[in-house]
Amino acid sequence: MRIALVAPSCRITPEAVERVRALAAAHFAEVELVVHPQCFLSDGHFAGSDAARADAFVEMANDSRIDALWFARGGYGSNRALEGVLPRLGPAAKGKTYLGYSDAGFMLGALYAAGIGQPVHGPMPGDINRVGGEAAVLRSLAWLAKRDPASLETSLRDRRPAAAFNLTILSHLLGTPWAPDLSGHVLMLEEIGEYMYRIDRALFHVTSDPMIRRVAGLKLGRCSDIPENDPDFIRNDVQVAEEWCARAGIPWLGVADIGHDIDNKVVPFGKVAR
Amino acid sequence: MRIALVAPSCRITPEAVERVRALAAAHFAEVELVVHPQCFLSDGHFAGSDAARADAFVEMANDSRIDALWFARGGYGSNRALEGVLPRLGPAAKGKTYLGYSDAGFMLGALYAAGIGQPVHGPMPGDINRVGGEAAVLRSLAWLAKRDPASLETSLRDRRPAAAFNLTILSHLLGTPWAPDLSGHVLMLEEIGEYMYRIDRALFHVTSDPMIRRVAGLKLGRCSDIPENDPDFIRNDVQVAEEWCARAGIPWLGVADIGHDIDNKVVPFGKVAR
Numbered sequence: 001m002r003i004a005l006v007a008p009s010c011r012i013t014p015e016a017v018e019r020v021r022a023l024a025a026a027h028f029a030e031v032e033l034v035v036h037p038q039c040f041l042s043d044g045h046f047a048g049s050d051a052a053r054a055d056a057f058v059e060m061a062n063d064s065r066i067d068a069l070w071f072a073r074g075g076y077g078s079n080r081a082l083e084g085v086l087p088r089l090g091p092a093a094k095g096k097t098y099l100g101y102s103d104a105g106f107m108l109g110a111l112y113a114a115g116i117g118q119p120v121h122g123p124m125p126g127d128i129n130r131v132g133g134e135a136a137v138l139r140s141l142a143w144l145a146k147r148d149p150a151s152l153e154t155s156l157r158d159r160r161p162a163a164a165f166n167l168t169i170l171s172h173l174l175g176t177p178w179a180p181d182l183s184g185h186v187l188m189l190e191e192i193g194e195y196m197y198r199i200d201r202a203l204f205h206v207t208s209d210p211m212i213r214r215v216a217g218l219k220l221g222r223c224s225d226i227p228e229n230d231p232d233f234i235r236n237d238v239q240v241a242e243e244w245c246a247r248a249g250i251p252w253l254g255v256a257d258i259g260h261d262i263d264n265k266v267v268p269f270g271k272v273a274r
Numbered sequence: 275m276r277i278a279l280v281a282p283s284c285r286i287t288p289e290a291v292e293r294v295r296a297l298a299a300a301h302f303a304e305v306e307l308v309v310h311p312q313c314f315l316s317d318g319h320f321a322g323s324d325a326a327r328a329d330a331f332v333e334m335a336n337d338s339r340i341d342a343l344w345f346a347r348g349g350y351g352s353n354r355a356l357e358g359v360l361p362r363l364g365p366a367a368k369g370k371t372y373l374g375y376s377d378a379g380f381m382l383g384a385l386y387a388a389g390i391g392q393p394v395h396g397p398m399p400g401d402i403n404r405v406g407g408e409a410a411v412l413r414s415l416a417w418l419a420k421r422d423p424a425s426l427e428t429s430l431r432d433r434r435p436a437a438a439f440n441l442t443i444l445s446h447l448l449g450t451p452w453a454p455d456l457s458g459h460v461l462m463l464e465e466i467g468e469y470m471y472r473i474d475r476a477l478f479h480v481t482s483d484p485m486i487r488r489v490a491g492l493k494l495g496r497c498s499d500i501p502e503n504d505p506d507f508i509r510n511d512v513q514v515a516e517e518w519c520a521r522a523g524i525p526w527l528g529v530a531d532i533g534h535d536i537d538n539k540v541v542p543f544g545k546v547a548r
Contacts (some may be wrong), residue, residue, distance in 0.1 A: 016290075019407055042505075043508075044505060044507055044508035044509070045470075045471055045503060045506075045507050045508075068511065075469040076474075076475060077471075080478070083521070112507075167503050170444075170477055171446065171479075172445065172448050172476070172478065172479040173479075174448075175448050175449040175479070175482070175483045175484075176478075176479065176482035176483065177482065177484070180483075183347065196319075197319055197350040197351075200354075201350060201353065201446055202446070202449075204354070204446065205445075205446040205449070205450065206352050208449070208450035208451065208452075209448075209449045210451070222335055229319065230314075231316055231318060231319055232319075232320050233318055234317075234318035234319075235318070247357070255453075
């Protein structure tokens with residue numbers, strides 16, 4: 001199978017891609033990585049201009065020889081490419097898997113809203129740079145190559161439709177034309193590098209949305225690298241998530257096994273096809 | 275006239291309040307400051323519990339002897355008090371002016387959405403702690419005490435309805451039950467302490483909202499204390515605001531004279547009554 005690497009957010013280094021390529025070759029002989037040269041472009045914060053990032057994504061998504069698009073890494077910027085991507089996706093884009101997380105959630109959410117392909121939350125090639133990151137990268141490859149159930153977040157066993165997002169990304173997607181309807185879904189949220197007051201504020205925003213109030217329930221993934229709040233926020237991430245769920249009438253389902261780390265599990269959007 | 279000080283977000287120090295009281299006494303003999311003791315409470319991040327902050331706000335808003343509520347300072351937390359405040363406001367709350375900015379935008383926006391009183395963006399007592407902050411505090415007092423037109427943001431002369439928000443606060447208010455309809459308004463946004471990629475992301479979110487796309491136009495106030503973006507974002511705050519307006523079909527109206535500083539001007543929500 002052919003997996004295309006594209007970078008709708010920030011660029012990845014050739015060195016990181018070579019490590020991922022070697023890992024894939026060693027473990028999944030059936031996988032061919034097709035690395036779009038756009039992954040290595042640089043335009044300030046981004047992996048090339050908005051147009052370059054959109055064009056690469058559309059080229060790979062519309063190529064019938066490609067089975068999946070794998071987001072090289074997150075950072076910021078896939079939202080800037082939405083309007084250059086979504087209207088141009090053709091029939092070949094519909095049969096594909098799209099895998100990433102963090103900032104990629106903008107694109108995954110928009111694809112899910114449009115009913116195009118199978119968006120999947122999971123580790124990206126850029127995770128190879130974490131200590132022990134090979135495990136994360138292999139987890140996504142195992143899902144892409146052979147739908148390995150060991151890659152999945154364990155609570156997906158209950159067969160309800162699910163979706164997973166970075167909390168801040170979902171907050172910034174809600175209300176836009178690209179927001180998916182998550183009614184009836186188990187919603188998993190994770191965060192990194194945000195103060196407790198910001199986690200609290202984003203949870204207020206997300207759980208106050210009328211559409212989000214129709215989810216089947218909320219699970220909180222890991223919120224890592226939380227800077228010290230001054231003064232002490234007293235409540236922690238799990239406590240405020242539970243509190244906002246109670247206020248919003250959203251069933252609180254506990255913690256989820258996702259986050260910005262090497263243990264980040266795979267969460268296909270919608271019902272898991274097995 | 276009686277101006278009540280309440281603190282729906284973070285606490286203020288008694289020393290700051292005494293400085294504001296002395297300033298008011300020296301310049302506005304007609305003003306009596308009624309300082310609710312809740313302003314000095316402390317509960318972790320907040321000026322007392324959510325209930326204490328809501329109760330103090332409701333008590334002052336429903337007191338017919340009070341003419342205006344002045345938010346002591348911003349920080350974070352007025353969103354947590356919304357559901358404890360809005361449903362409990364009675365007839366006496368409707369004739370009042372409510373003045374603040376930054377985090378207070380949650381409450382100002384919700385009051386405007388509910389058609390309760392006159393929400394006003396402008397300097398708060400806590401601004402006394404800025405170098406030269408007396409000018410900011412006096413500007414709000416002049417508006418509260420005698421509707422001094424010199425306090426107003428100058429573009430309000432064009433007589434269109436207006437509203438002013440901190441960008442991040444508006445982003446987190448949109449889509450919630452407390453978001454006001456700003457169709458036809460000149461919308462002014464300011465920001466402080468956010469990276470350029472975050473300013474860009476919040477502007478994407480705000481300008482992608484269908485309701486916001488019906489504003490009369492957008493003006494950008496000062497975005498101050500922007501941390502250095504790595505890599506360089508290339509575009510600045512005004513450039514990205516203009517770009518998102520163009521993408522969204524929102525008339526770009528240039529810069530506004532508001533921000534987290536001593537020059538922050540007064541912006542009454544809606545049409546200015548003179």
